[in-house]
Amino acid sequence: MSTARSSHQASIEADPTVPIIRITRDFDATPAQLMRAHTDPALFARWVGPDGMDTEILDWDATTGGRWRYVARRDGEEYGFHGCFHEVGADRIVQTFTFDGLPDDVALETLWFEDLGDGRARLHAQSLVDTFEGRDQWLASGMETGVDQGYAKLDALIAER
Amino acid sequence: MSTARSSHQASIEADPTVPIIRITRDFDATPAQLMRAHTDPALFARWVGPDGMDTEILDWDATTGGRWRYVARRDGEEYGFHGCFHEVGADRIVQTFTFDGLPDDVALETLWFEDLGDGRARLHAQSLVDTFEGRDQWLASGMETGVDQGYAKLDALIAER
Numbered sequence: 323m324s325t326a327r328s329s330h331q332a333s334i335e336a337d338p339t340v341p342i343i344r345i346t347r348d349f350d351a352t353p354a355q356l357m358r359a360h361t362d363p364a365l366f367a368r369w370v371g372p373d374g375m376d377t378e379i380l381d382w383d384a385t386t387g388g389r390w391r392y393v394a395r396r397d398g399e400e401y402g403f404h405g406c407f408h409e410v411g412a413d414r415i416v417q418t419f420t421f422d423g424l425p426d427d428v429a430l431e432t433l434w435f436e437d438l439g440d441g442r443a444r445l446h447a448q449s450l451v452d453t454f455e456g457r458d459q460w461l462a463s464g465m466e467t468g469v470d471q472g473y474a475k476l477d478a479l480i481a482e483r
Numbered sequence: 484m485s486t487a488r489s490s491h492q493a494s495i496e497a498d499p500t501v502p503i504i505r506i507t508r509d510f511d512a513t514p515a516q517l518m519r520a521h522t523d524p525a526l527f528a529r530w531v532g533p534d535g536m537d538t539e540i541l542d543w544d545a546t547t548g549g550r551w552r553y554v555a556r557r558d559g560e561e562y563g564f565h566g567c568f569h570e571v572g573a574d575r576i577v578q579t580f581t582f583d584g585l586p587d588d589v590a591l592e593t594l595w596f597e598d599l600g601d602g603r604a605r606l607h608a609q610s611l612v613d614t615f616e617g618r619d620q621w622l623a624s625g626m627e628t629g630v631d632q633g634y635a636k637l638d639a640l641i642a643e644r
């Protein structure tokens with residue numbers, strides 16, 4: 323692991339003018355490998371979320387117009403999530419996202435993978451919601467931990483290949 | 484038709500703080516009737532869009548996690564639209580929306596139907612996009628005509644029942 327790669331740290335930013343959270347994170351992986359890690363349910367379940375969380379995929383059709391649903395479990399607690407895939411392209415995914423505990427809140431998520439060459443790529447993720455309050459509550463919920471620990475697991479999965 | 488019902492005119496508003504368009508429109512219909520007019524593909528095709536536009540449903544699964552796609556034709560021109568249904572509840576629909584001519588632009592649409600009693604209901608529609616520029620271009624595109632003429636056709640369909 324190269325300590326010079328500070329961009330392996332995720333950047334998580336709140337947009338000042340629209341209720342959007344933007345994440346960027348570099349990986350030692352190609353866009354195609356990152357796409358597979360986000361669309362193959364067995365791979366996705368191995369890295370998504372914070373450490374110690376066990377993810378079970380309940381429904382998964384990562385195609386344009388498809389749907390997804392999974393449950394994450396830790397210490398006897400269970401957290402469900404679901405959404406639909408608006409678009410699954412060559413290097414872009416647009417999907418909706420709802421935490422079952424807040425069923426009225428829906429985020430529109432856009433992910434794309436920028437080729438940096440030399441087998442590296444930058445993940446760009448954008449989460450759009452309909453209020454600044456909802457966006458800021460999400461940011462204050464400790465989401466960074468899940469993002470950082472999840473992407474560290476994804477680094478490890480990629481290194482395994 | 485009652486001319487006293489000025490709320491049969493759609494209200495179309497741009498939110499000042501988030502890139503949202505909000506529409507409200509009253510109908511002489513129950514929430515269940517409005518839900519059916521938005522989820523039954525044969526009914527939907529009869530009223531959506533401006534006058535003279537012929538709508539063909541190509542794909543339609545109006546259930547939570549389902550998908551939709553249709554094409555509208557007029558004067559030899561063809562306009563395609565598609566999206567997925569994030570949620571189809573008892574009186575609420577959350578779906579994505581893309582005009583095929585602008586494939587990178589995705590709106591997150593939320594519709595709900597408020598019961599006004601006496602067989603009347605108010606439709607609330609919210610369209611969320613990720614930039615104010617995109618939202619304002621959409622507003623400037625003549626969307627009011629499609630909204631007003633479409634809902635007038637829906638009034639007529641309801642009156643037929």
